[in-house]
Amino acid sequence: MNLVQVGETIKQRRQRLDIRQNDLADLAEVGLRTLIAIENGTGNPSFETLTKIVDVLGLELNLTVKS
Amino acid sequence: MNLVQVGETIKQRRQRLDIRQNDLADLAEVGLRTLIAIENGTGNPSFETLTKIVDVLGLELNLTVKS
DNA sequence: ATCAAAAAGGCATTATATTGCACATTCAAA
DNA sequence: TTTGAATGTGCAATATAATGCCTTTTTGAT
Numbered sequence: 001m002n003l004v005q006v007g008e009t010i011k012q013r014r015q016r017l018d019i020r021q022n023d024l025a026d027l028a029e030v031g032l033r034t035l036i037a038i039e040n041g042t043g044n045p046s047f048e049t050l051t052k053i054v055d056v057l058g059l060e061l062n063l064t065v066k067s
Numbered sequence: 068m069n070l071v072q073v074g075e076t077i078k079q080r081r082q083r084l085d086i087r088q089n090d091l092a093d094l095a096e097v098g099l100r101t102l103i104a105i106e107n108g109t110g111n112p113s114f115e116t117l118t119k120i121v122d123v124l125g126l127e128l129n130l131t132v133k134s
Numbered sequence: 135a136t137c138a139a140a141a142a143g144g145c146a147t148t149a150t151a152t153t154g155c156a157c158a159t160t161c162a163a164a
Numbered sequence: 165t166t167t168g169a170a171t172g173t174g175c176a177a178t179a180t181a182a183t184g185c186c187t188t189t190t191t192g193a194t
Contacts, residue, residue, distance in 0.1 A: 001128045003114055009130050020170065031153045036172060046151070046181075047070055048111045054130065061068045062129045063076050063121065087140065098183045103142060113151075113181070 004041035006050070011039040013057045028052040071108035073117070078106040080124045095119040 014024050021039070025032040030049055037043030038053065047061075054061055081091050088106070092099040097116055104110030105120065114128075121128060 001130055002118070006114070006130055013132070021172090022170075032171090033154080033173090034152055037151090040172080044113045044115045044151070046111045046113050047073065047117060049152080050114060051069070058133050059130055060133045062131065063068055063073055063126055064129065065080070066125050066127045088142090089140080100142090100184075101182055104182090107142080111181070116182075 003038075003044065007039045007041040009059070010053060010057065013059055014039075017057065024053065024056060028056045070105075070111065074106045074108040076126070077120060077124065080126055081106075084124065091120065091123060095123045 014021070019027075021035055022032055025035045028035070030052055034043070034045065034049060035053065038045050038050070051061065081088070086094075088102055089099055092102045095102070097119055101110070101112065101116060102120065105112050105117070118128065
């Protein structure tokens with residue numbers, strides 16, 4: 001799971017939930033610029049920023065042993 | 068999965084692999100201070116920093132739909 | 135109890151993530 | 165094809181993550 005994949009997952013999930021970037025950014029309490037960068041695989045969000053977005057979308061981050 | 072849990076997971080994995088913080092920091096190419104903060108649940112690492120460490124430890128980050 | 139190595143904290147500096155504003159581009163509906 | 169909404173960018177300012185040096189605390193072995 002790299003930054004591009006994270007961005008794709010977030011974007012797809014947002015679209016499936018039919019939310020606009022602007023609203024997701026508000027709900028997650030992050031800047032629109034930040035959300036855009038993440039969805040596009042640009043940027044390098046902090047864990048906290050990522051968590052805020054992920055939480056709103058009903059997604060979760062996991063850390064497991066690579067199989 | 069919050070920052071504290073991430074720190075615990077990393078620390079436990081590092082200890083299981085019998086690596087010192089100093090060596091893990093070198094292998095992952097992050098500062099020792101940064102690693103310490105992460106393991107202690109302090110700080111707020113960027114995705115990239117987290118990935119560097121996680122990669123060395125044979126762990127992986129996943130983003131999935133919360134069940 | 136002593137000692138050495140590992141872990142952790144204080145502080146200052148540097149690098150960079152986050153943000154808002156204004157503007158540009160893309161897209162979908164009328 | 166126009167037009168408004170959604171998405172995305174350039175730039176500058178601010179917040180904060182990352183780092184190193186030095187010191188302190190903790191841990192584990194003898």
